[in-house]
Amino acid sequence: MDYRKILVPGLAVDLVIADGDLAGQYKTHLDEVGEKILSVFAPMMQGQVVPFREGTRAKVIFWDDVAAYAIETVIIQRIAVPVPIFVLELPEDIYRVQRRNFVRVPAVYPLTFRSVDRQGLSDTKKGTMLDLSGGGMRFQTSESVELGAILLAYLDLPSGPIQTSARVCRADKIPDSKNYSISVDFYQIPERDRDRIIRSVFDLQRVMRKKGLV
Template sequence: MAEDLKFTINNKVEISWDDGYYKSNIENVDDKFICISIPIKEGQYIPLRKFEQVEVIYYQGSDIYKFYTTVVDRKVDVIPIIVLAFPKEVFKVQRRKFVRVPIVCTMEYSKLENKTQNIVKAIMVDLSGGGMRIKLSNDQLSIGNLIKAYIPVGDDNVEVKGEVVRVEKDDPNKMNIYGINFLDLDDKNREKIIRFIFQIMRDQMKKGTTN
């Protein structure tokens, strides 16, 4: 069990499902079970059944935890609730050291020290909760440069401030790969990025099982 973890009534949880993450709250907890409200997303509920295995994301303050468990029961106690078995293992997700996932897509950025704020397109090659790597065809950035980046996250664009901390040569393609650390990223946008990463990981795992 992760250190300093307490499952608290009214704290948020999310259930990972085929089409994303469904929100819920903890309604009751003891040393054997965790009772949650019916998970919901955009007005739709998950039809969880007894003995079904689920992946759960749990929020405690500014910390994020992840665990796997089984649906024990469904019942009505003032409101309809799902009874989950108390998890045997819980993993703490390090926000700034969050697992990095490969993702190739076009993104845009501008140098903060550039008063004209020219928008430049780049290729993002991976993403984490604390940074990303982008690929460019020339030496447009240097270590220490500050940028404003617009990251495509699902149907949204998340605006982040970043600092170039590494430069790698991609000789076969005559391009540079720049490591960017996010700066002053607020919790709301970090949550968006982390949820997006979870979804990518889930999609990749599903593809792996069907190949």
């Protein structure tokens, strides 16, 4: 498939900056698309243009009806007038993003969940998140959970609470403990909620970098 056909002016994209104090995922739109360069409108934060520097490595993520795609690029020019934009390299390679490629980071937050079955929802159970990514999470709980079960999970993240369904892909008894380690993939999650989770992951990464942990 020629993914470049999807790249048209006005297309909504995410500009992902992995390193530095401004690391994060920013929503913006394409301005122009050329043979070897493309430009995006400068993202705003608190009413101000986010001041990325020329030479900053970046990733542009965009979507069609069935999948997400990514471009590994670099900011080569900043233009201030008449409208602030960033000019980026447009490489030959554009690749489809696999769910397993979501960055996973340690994250310890409280959560509650309910199992979904033919009878409806179970009683609310408690757990503690152990790690998090845009594609899923792992958490610890004293409750046994069946492999393949669908859960309705309530995550208490710094950006605010999120409710999402999740499918259990791994369930292990923790040795010498009464608890279980449960891994889930987010299931039918709205993209706006996934974006919030990904932003939380980037925020955690930034804190870890400042502490020298990654």
